Each structure stands twice: as C-alpha cells, then as structure tokens.
Amino acid sequence: MMLQSSVLASDNGGFHAPSLADFFPPAIFAEGTMFEFNRVTLVRLIAVAALVLFFWLAARRTQLVPGRMQAVGEIAIDFVRKSIAVETLGEDRGRRYTPLLATIFFGVLFLNITGVIPFLNLAGSSVVGIPIVFAVIAYVAFIRAGIKERGPGHFFKDQLFPPGVPWPIYILLTPLELFSTFILRPVTLTVRLLANMIAGHLLLVLCFGATHYLFLEAGGPLALFGVITGLGGLAFTLLEIFIASLQAYIFALLTAVYIQLSVEAH
Amino acid sequence: MEGTLELAGNLNAVGYGLATIGPGIGVGVLIGKTQESIARQPELAGPLRTNMFIGIALVEALGLLGLAAGFVFP
Numbered sequence: 001m002m003l004q005s006s007v008l009a010s011d012n013g014g015f016h017a018p019s020l021a022d023f024f025p026p027a028i029f030a031e032g033t034m035f036e037f038n039r040v041t042l043v044r045l046i047a048v049a050a051l052v053l054f055f056w057l058a059a060r061r062t063q064l065v066p067g068r069m070q071a072v073g074e075i076a077i078d079f080v081r082k083s084i085a086v087e088t089l090g091e092d093r094g095r096r097y098t099p100l101l102a103t104i105f106f107g108v109l110f111l112n113i114t115g116v117i118p119f120l121n122l123a124g125s126s127v128v129g130i131p132i133v134f135a136v137i138a139y140v141a142f143i144r145a146g147i148k149e150r151g152p153g154h155f156f157k158d159q160l161f162p163p164g165v166p167w168p169i170y171i172l173l174t175p176l177e178l179f180s181t182f183i184l185r186p187v188t189l190t191v192r193l194l195a196n197m198i199a200g201h202l203l204l205v206l207c208f209g210a211t212h213y214l215f216l217e218a219g220g221p222l223a224l225f226g227v228i229t230g231l232g233g234l235a236f237t238l239l240e241i242f243i244a245s246l247q248a249y250i251f252a253l254l255t256a257v258y259i260q261l262s263v264e265a266h
Numbered sequence: 267m268e269g270t271l272e273l274a275g276n277l278n279a280v281g282y283g284l285a286t287i288g289p290g291i292g293v294g295v296l297i298g299k300t301q302e303s304i305a306r307q308p309e310l311a312g313p314l315r316t317n318m319f320i321g322i323a324l325v326e327a328l329g330l331l332g333l334a335a336g337f338v339f340p
Contacts, residue, residue, distance in 0.1 A: 020337060083316070087312070087313070087316060088316075188324075188327040188331075191327065191330055191331055191334050192323065192326070192327045192330055194334070195330035195331075195333050195334050196330065198333075199330075199333060246319075249319065250319060250320075250322075250323040253316070253319060253320060253323075254320065254323060257320060
C-alpha cells in the first residue's frame with residue numbers, strides 16, 4: 001500500500017490531490033501521434049494479455065470431464081450464459097448471443113479490475129476510448145439484431161412508432177423515442193462506465209495520497225488520521241472491486257436488454 | 267449598512283451535489299421495493315434482482331452525467 005502511494009508523491013511537499021491529469025500521463029513513446037503509447041495503453045495491453053491468457057489456458061485441450069482450469073472457464077462462461085443471456089433473451093436466442101455478451105462482460109471486467117491491481121492502479125476503461133468502443137459494439141449489436149430479425153422497415157417502425165398509441169401523440173413521442181433509443185443509449189453506456197471508473201480511481205488516489213501525506217509529512221497527532229484514511233483506502237478498494245464487477249455485469253446485461261427490446265414482437 | 271457578499275468556490279461541485287439527490291432517492295426506492303418483493307415471494311429473487319440491477323444502472327446514469335458535466339464545462 002505504501003509502495004502504491006509513494007508513486008504519487010513525486011513532489012516532496014504538500015498533499016497530492018487527485019485530478020484529471022492522472023488520466024493523461026506522459027507518453028512513453030510515439031508522443032503526439034494518434035498511436036501515443038502511455039501508461040494507460042500499457043495497462044490496457046496488460047489487461048488484454050491477461051484475459052487472452054486466462055481463456056487460452058481454460059480452453060486448450062478441452063476434455064469431456066474438465067480439468068481445473070477448464071472448469072473455471074466453464075463456470076465463467078456459464079455465468080454469462082445463464083444469468084445474462086438466457087435470462088434476458090430466452091433459450092435459443094440467448095445461446096446465440098452468448099459469445100458477444102461474454103466478450104463484452106469479460107473485456108469490461110478485466111479492463112475495470114486493473115484499477116485495484118497494485119502496480120497498475122488505473123482502470124483501462126477510465127479514459128474514454130475503451131467505453132466508446134464497447135458502446136459502439138453494443139449499439140451495432142442491437143441495431144443489427146433488430147434489422148436482421150424484423151427487417152429494417154418493421155424494426156424502425158416499431159422502435160420509433162410504438163403501437164397502441166393514438167396518432168397525435170406520435171408528434172411528441174417519436175422524436176423522444178429517436179433521441180432516447182438511437183442517441184442516448186450508446187452515450188449513457190459510455191458515460192456510465194467512464195464516470196464510475198474515474199470516480200473510483202479519484203477516490204482511491206484521495207485515500208492513499210492522504211494516508212501517505214499524513215503518515216510521512218504531517219506532524220504528530222495528524223498521523224492518527226492517517227490510520228483512518230488508510231482503513232478508508234482499504235474499504236474503498238473492496239468497494240472498487242465490487243463496482244468494477246458490477247459495471248461489467250450491468251454493461252453486458254443492458255446490451256442483452258437492448259437486443260431483447262429490438263427483437264421482441266409486440 | 268453596506269456590505270458585499272462574495273461567494274468563492276466551484277459551482278461544478280455544487281451542481282454535482284444537487285445532481286445526486288435524484289438518483290439517491292431513486293436507487294433507494296428501487297432497492298427498497300426489491301427488498302419488499304423478495305420478502306413477499308422469495309422464489310422470484312433471481313429475476314427481481316436482475317431487474318433491480320437494470321433499474322439501478324439506468325437511474326445512476328443521470329447522477330454520473332452530473333459528475334461528467336462538471337468536468338466538461340470547466
């Protein structure tokens with residue numbers, strides 16, 4: 001914990017308050033170009049490498065009676081299939097969409113969880129690129145599902161002109177539905193994930209920075225408060241693990257719900 | 267008597283504070299209702315919990331929009 005907080009105090013006086021500059025660290029190489037490689041990119045690459053390694057270890061040489069790694073992988077995928085896909089989409093459609101939902105769930109989970117891993121300390125999804133990518137995947141998925149299963153005319157008609165409504169109300173309802181379904185859904189998916197990860201990171205930096213400052217640099221009785229902020233840091237780390245998992249679950253679940261709303265017949 | 271009152275500080279923080287009132291009440295109502303429903307019908311706990319999470323995600327999105335707006339409009 002002290003190693004984690006000592007990385008923050010590059011200046012030797014004062015308290016390093018968290019700020020948005022934490023999310024834009026200096027470039028390691030290729031600075032200024034579109035392919036700028038900084039600490040955030042490094043964290044993301046490590047998270048993706050861990051994800052690929054986990055599933056490669058689980059899935060190579062699969063046997064009918066699973067070994068330990070394969071059993072863990074099966075439990076993971078079965079969680080997505082049972083609790084997210086089949087529960088929202090029904091049996092056969094749920095099984096068809098399980099690969100997509102599992103990709104979204106585990107991708108977001110592994111990128112979120114790097115925020116609590118000791119030497120990484122930054123969620124891969126706390127800079128806007130990754131949330132936008134996953135939101136675009138979900139957006140394309142639910143529009144494509146609707147167009148493929150209902151036909152483009154019926155799909156847009158059902159989304160923008162919900163049946164069972166007297167026609168003058170469509171003047172008010174259709175722009176609202178257009179905005180809410182085709183603009184607000186990907187935006188809220190992005191902002192929800194992004195803001196949760198930013199807030200979690202700032203909270204953890206605040207707690208551990210305060211602990212570092214109060215223990216090492218402030219005098220005497222203030223060090224007692226350092227214990228309190230340290231315990232707060234521990235509690236918030238556990239909370240952050242929960243929030244990271246919950247946000248991954250919510251992202252995948254909302255994608256499944258949007259797909260279900262696109263394909264269901266009235 | 268003449269006096270001037272000067273307010274200093276960040277309006278973004280005040281704005282975000284106000285923005286948390288709504289989602290706070292909303293999430294509280296949601297979870298409370300889910301608690302009641304599970305107490306009445308424990309066999310439905312699974313779907314009720316799923317719907318609760320969907321509801322929490324949608325309600326909290328507005329609170330997080332308040333947090334993001336503070337950073338976007340400096």
